[in-house]
Amino acid sequence: MGRDLLHLGFLVTVFQQLAFSAEPCEDLFPTQQHVQAGENVSMSCNFTVYDPRTAPTVQWNYQSQTNNMENINLYMSINGNENRLYYRPRFEGRTWVNATGLAHGDATLHLAGVTTSDQGYFSCFVGLGFDCKSVAVQLWVSDHQQSRSALACGLAATCFPGLVLSLAAAVTLCM
Known part of the structure; x- marks a missing residue:
């Protein structure tokens, strides 16, 4: 119930921002990144800062390539406040976004100790009041063996x- 309310609150915020957007978020094809298991990877999500006094809404999600039902919230920041309440243990302590980068238009997701089960689709959404940005990354992981x-x-x-x-x-x- 609590998770549903949090997701509903986030969706309301996103829909409010999209309703007033000058343009809808562009629908991008995912970029592809290849990495060896055990390595660290950074997935870029850069955006333009229009007003440095206004913190963007940022959300990173993961969807498994093998299990379409697995959709995991990796990072969420609303009005500059990171919300860790509903993070999944599988990625806990292995993912982060540099909070100081958000003020400069950088919401890059860092993932440490990549495993073959991390292979899949990573998506970033940035809500900027009257504008938005979305980025998708397809991560391919090679077994180091x-x-x-x-x-x-x-x-x-x-x-x-x-x-x-x-x-x-x-x-x-x-x-």
């Missing part, structure tokens, strides 16, 4: 832990 490397001859080798491919064999394959 398996990596592709190109050989000088143009062949690709897939390397697995414990598998050793001798240089002589690789060169022989290239001739």
Whole structure:
């Protein structure tokens, strides 16, 4: 019940801002980012600050690529106040937005220790009173146990832990 009221309150704020927007938020195709499991990633969400005295409404969400029903709130800031009440433990302590960046038009989401289960769609919405901005990022995560490397001859080798491919064999394959 409490979560529903919070989401309803946020949606009312968003709809109020959209109702008075000079233009609707542009519908963007997601940009793609590729990262290795275990690495950190930053997903940009930049916007124009029209009035530095007015804090934007910012929300980052995650939707799983494999489970369409999984939609997680990663970050929410309304009137400059971050609301952590309904964050999910899966991302707790691994995601953040630099609050001082918001005053300068930067709502970049940082995600530490990426796992293969983090692969999916990340979306940012910024409400600016009479304007809004939305950004979408499709995150692709490669398992660090398996990596592709190109050989000088143009062949690709897939390397697995414990598998050793001798240089002589690789060169022989290239001739």
